[in-house]
Amino acid sequence: MDRKAEEAKAILKKYGQEHLLNHYDSLDEKHKKELLEQINEINFELINSLYKNTDKEPKKQEDEITPIDYLDKYKLNDMYKYYENIGKKAIKEGKLAAVTMAGGQGTRLGHNGPKGTFDIGLDSHKSLFELLADNLKEEGNKYGVTIPWFIMTSRENNKATIEFFEKHKFFGYQNNKNIFFFIQGELPMVDTEGKILIGEDGLIKQAADGHGGIYESLVKNGMTKIMRHMGIEWVFIGGVDNCLVKMVDPVLMGIAIDRNVTVACKSVVKANPHEKVGVFCKRNGKPNVIEYSEITEDMAEATDENGELLYGESHILCNLFSVDAIERMGANPLPYHVAYKKATYMDKDGNIVVPDSPNAYKFEAFLFDAFGSVDDMAVLRVKREEEFAPVKNADSAGVDCPKTARELYKKYYHLD
Numbered sequence: 040m041d042r043k044a045e046e047a048k049a050i051l052k053k054y055g056q057e058h059l060l061n062h063y064d065s066l067d068e069k070h071k072k073e074l075l076e077q078i079n080e081i082n083f084e085l086i087n088s089l090y091k092n093t094d095k096e097p098k099k100q101e102d103e104i105t106p107i108d109y110l111d112k113y114k115l116n117d118m119y120k121y122y123e124n125i126g127k128k129a130i131k132e133g134k135l136a137a138v139t140m141a142g143g144q145g146t147r148l149g150h151n152g153p154k155g156t157f158d159i160g161l162d163s164h165k166s167l168f169e170l171l172a173d174n175l176k177e178e179g180n181k182y183g184v185t186i187p188w189f190i191m192t193s194r195e196n197n198k199a200t201i202e203f204f205e206k207h208k209f210f211g212y213q214n215n216k217n218i219f220f221f222i223q224g225e226l227p228m229v230d231t232e233g234k235i236l237i238g239e240d241g242l243i244k245q246a247a248d249g250h251g252g253i254y255e256s257l258v259k260n261g262m263t264k265i266m267r268h269m270g271i272e273w274v275f276i277g278g279v280d281n282c283l284v285k286m287v288d289p290v291l292m293g294i295a296i297d298r299n300v301t302v303a304c305k306s307v308v309k310a311n312p313h314e315k316v317g318v319f320c321k322r323n324g325k326p327n328v329i330e331y332s333e334i335t336e337d338m339a340e341a342t343d344e345n346g347e348l349l350y351g352e353s354h355i356l357c358n359l360f361s362v363d364a365i366e367r368m369g370a371n372p373l374p375y376h377v378a379y380k381k382a383t384y385m386d387k388d389g390n391i392v393v394p395d396s397p398n399a400y401k402f403e404a405f406l407f408d409a410f411g412s413v414d415d416m417a418v419l420r421v422k423r424e425e426e427f428a429p430v431k432n433a434d435s436a437g438v439d440c441p442k443t444a445r446e447l448y449k450k451y452y453h454l455d
């Protein structure tokens with residue numbers, strides 16, 4: 040073993056992860072170098088402490104949960120035009136960019152390839168990426184601008200994503216001029232004994248660090264710097280899998296500017312009090328999202344004097360941030376949540392094991408955990424049928440699947 044490998048061995052010994060070098064000698068030079076780089080970059084202290092906490096979700100029971108104020112887009116009356124005009128002006132001045140988070144694994148959908156390349160079955164056979172591109176181009180045209188588009192991929196799907204865009208001539212966008220790709224962060228996966236897994240390539244098995252990794256990735260990859268250089272002040276961040284997402288919304292933007300908040304989020308009202316979605320709330324006085332599993336039955340059903348659910352505003356991953364807010368959020372680490380997943384790995388004898396049930400912990404940060412770092416944000420209720428058609432599951436699940444998304448899309452655009 041060379042000097043660098045010996046140094047890596049010493050690091051691993053300290054954290055009980057020496058097995059990661061078991062196959063080092065059989066790797067080619069490129070992989071040897073990559074493995075040593077991984078070992079130098081990984082925060083083993085963090086991984087070991089995350090493993091120790093795998094049986095305990097962060098303690099939240101003592102938090103004080105209260106309802107959050109929201110505006111209803113269709114009950115703004117005269118204020119609708121007022122906010123819209125403020126937002127329109129800022130969009131025309133080129134102050135808005137869109138970010139699409141496309142680094143997820145899309146395990147529930149089970150599509151072979153990045154989720155954005157998925158064809159939801161419209162007659163046009165357009166992919167999710169193309170539907171999003173159509174929306175951005177159409178909106179940009181309304182205001183005489185090209186909305187810069189930033190796409191977050193993962194190390195796993197980055198190449199396939201860029202190849203897809205190349206094949207489709209970037210849907211009219213110009214690479215590195217008004218479309219930018221960047222790769223999100225990763226964390227190692229660990230087995231039930233706390234040992235980090237080795238992947239099929241002999242390197243450390245890593246997985247994307249969740250959509251909460253967006254802030255740090257935007258900053259670390261120099262995207263916020265590019266944004267500032269382009270004069271962008273506001274950034275809409277959304278998922279790749281909502282084919283009705285409206286990334287350019289002058290009303291939302293006008294509200295953020297007029298109310299002087301750094302984050303403005305869209306919500307749709309829960310389909311029923313017990314729908315399994317996270318809802319906006321205040322946690323210890325700060326904006327937050329509470330998950331359905333955390334909410335009591337009484338809270339889920341509680342209504343205000345107008346009969347509206349007190350905790351009824353679902354978080355749909357449609358959020359607008361100031362560039363300042365992104366940079367601040369990117370500087371503060373978020374808590375990681377643990378998921379137990381199936382992960383193919385290389386065992387100690389060098390055999391590739393493809394498990395048929397979950398075998399490893401994956402650590403993910405959630406985007407909304409950063410909301411608590413702002414004092415106030417605006418929540419705007421929009422119409423589900425206009426803005427929310429997610430593709431999460433395969434058709435067999437019957438909900439949030441290609442079939443339901445296709446129907447909603449067709450209805451909205453009168454395609455039948």
Ligand code: UTP
Binds near residue numbers: 140249279
């Ligand atoms: P989901 O939480 O629905 O995850 O992501 P997913 O990866 O698409 O699907 P499952 O859970 O494996 O079935 C919501 C949005 O956040 C993005 C996804 O690409 C999607 O647009 N995301 C999620 C990331 O960009 N990175 C991540 O690490 C996780």
